Amino acid sequence: MADKRALVTGGAGFIGSHVADTLLAAGYDVTILDNLSSGRRENIPSAAHFVEGDIVSEDAAALVRSGGFDVMCHLAAQIDVRRSVEDPAFDARINILGTLNLMEAIRVASPKTRVIFSSTGGALYGDFDPPPSSETFSKDPEAPYGIAKLAVEYYLAYYGRVHHIDTVALRYGNVYGPRQDPHGEAGVVAIFCNRLLDGRALTVFGDGTQTRDYVFAGDVAAANVLAAGAVLPPAARLDARAFNIGTGVETSVNALAASLQRAAGSDTPIEHAPARAGELARSALNTSKVRETLGWSPAKSIDDGLAETYAWFAARRAGAAA
Numbered sequence: 001m002a003d004k005r006a007l008v009t010g011g012a013g014f015i016g017s018h019v020a021d022t023l024l025a026a027g028y029d030v031t032i033l034d035n036l037s038s039g040r041r042e043n044i045p046s047a048a049h050f051v052e053g054d055i056v057s058e059d060a061a062a063l064v065r066s067g068g069f070d071v072m073c074h075l076a077a078q079i080d081v082r083r084s085v086e087d088p089a090f091d092a093r094i095n096i097l098g099t100l101n102l103m104e105a106i107r108v109a110s111p112k113t114r115v116i117f118s119s120t121g122g123a124l125y126g127d128f129d130p131p132p133s134s135e136t137f138s139k140d141p142e143a144p145y146g147i148a149k150l151a152v153e154y155y156l157a158y159y160g161r162v163h164h165i166d167t168v169a170l171r172y173g174n175v176y177g178p179r180q181d182p183h184g185e186a187g188v189v190a191i192f193c194n195r196l197l198d199g200r201a202l203t204v205f206g207d208g209t210q211t212r213d214y215v216f217a218g219d220v221a222a223a224n225v226l227a228a229g230a231v232l233p234p235a236a237r238l239d240a241r242a243f244n245i246g247t248g249v250e251t252s253v254n255a256l257a258a259s260l261q262r263a264a265g266s267d268t269p270i271e272h273a274p275a276r277a278g279e280l281a282r283s284a285l286n287t288s289k290v291r292e293t294l295g296w297s298p299a300k301s302i303d304d305g306l307a308e309t310y311a312w313f314a315a316r317r318a319g320a321a322a
């Protein structure tokens with residue numbers, strides 16, 4: 001049997017490159033589409049085909065129409081929540097219109113392609129109900145970034161209901177791990193790693209008791225590959241094909257800083273700065289649905305994942321210095 005064909009948009013990025021690695025290990029033929037706006041060439045696995053291009057372009061639509069892909073893991077996005085606040089139209093152009101460009105190509109010419117969309121759990125549910133949030137909790141995004149993710153999820157439900165396209169939305173917690181950069185939703189891990197390596201104080205906004213659900217990138221990649229191969233009931237409405245991908249554990253910024261200090265063997269001081277406006281106090285995801293439906297659960301504990309991430313940043317620093 002020929003290899004299954006996968007398209008990974010955003011595959012030169014942090015999470016997308018882990019998804020590409022894991023698909024390759026599972027025997028997929030992998031093509032990466034990325035415009036390298038935040039992704040890096042060195043993240044692209046050598047066994048993958050690489051197409052440099054923008055998801056809003058006609059060339060990207062043509063690639064989807066002609067590629068014969070069994071699955072499209074769609075990770076390419078404008079990921080900066082603060083930029084979405086400053087320029088919501090730019091965010092919508094990439095995150096909504098870019099996605100629609102690919103979805104229309106699938107509808108017209110490749111309707112058997114399963115779409116696995118990288119959505120967000122951390123920026124979708126508000127904090128009106130106490131965590132852990134399950135998929136059916138009310139959605140009250142705090143920023144245009146989350147609004148665009150929610151809009152795309154409604155479009156996916158529409159494509160499922162009206163055009164019978166097979167779609168899945170994976171709602172990630174705060175993803176951290178090797179290759180991350182400081183700009184994503186879990187940017188604090190990269191920022192703290194770099195600070196520890198510089199021997200500079202770690203800045204904690206507010207009292208540091210605010211919590212997030214930190215999930216390791218390798219675990220997120222495994223969820224994508226499971227979702228790519230799973231037999232699932234038809235997708236027809238919002239939430240039906242949505243799965244939270246997290247640990248269910250709330251980790252405070254203070255606990256995160258302490259764990260990274262242990263990993264670094266450092267007693268770098270912690271300094272506090274004023275709390276940032278509009279930040280959620282608590283966030284964690286209920287992951288019962290993905291455990292029961294896809295059989296996925298996170299393999300990495302937070303302390304092990306943070307130690308591995310710190311070691312990666314340290315090795316990169318040592319490599320750059322050599």
Ligand SMILES: NC(=O)c1ccc[n+]([C@@H]2O[C@H](COP(=O)([O-])OP(=O)(O)OC[C@H]3O[C@@H](n4cnc5c(N)ncnc54)[C@H](O)[C@@H]3O)[C@@H](O)[C@H]2O)c1
Pocket residue numbers: 009010011012013014015016033034035036037038039040053054055056074075076077078079094098118119120121122171172173174175176184185186
């Ligand atoms: N990092 C997190 O904690 C987190 C949490 C929830 C959801 N997500 C989602 O996961 C996905 C991947 O995020 P990441 O953290 O790996 O970010 P990233 O910036 O490392 O990856 C995004 C990739 O998309 C590419 N890209 C951006 N705009 C593009 C365009 N117009 N055309 C083609 N390629 C384009 C970038 O070059 C980059 O390689 C995104 O959809 C993001 O919204 C991330």
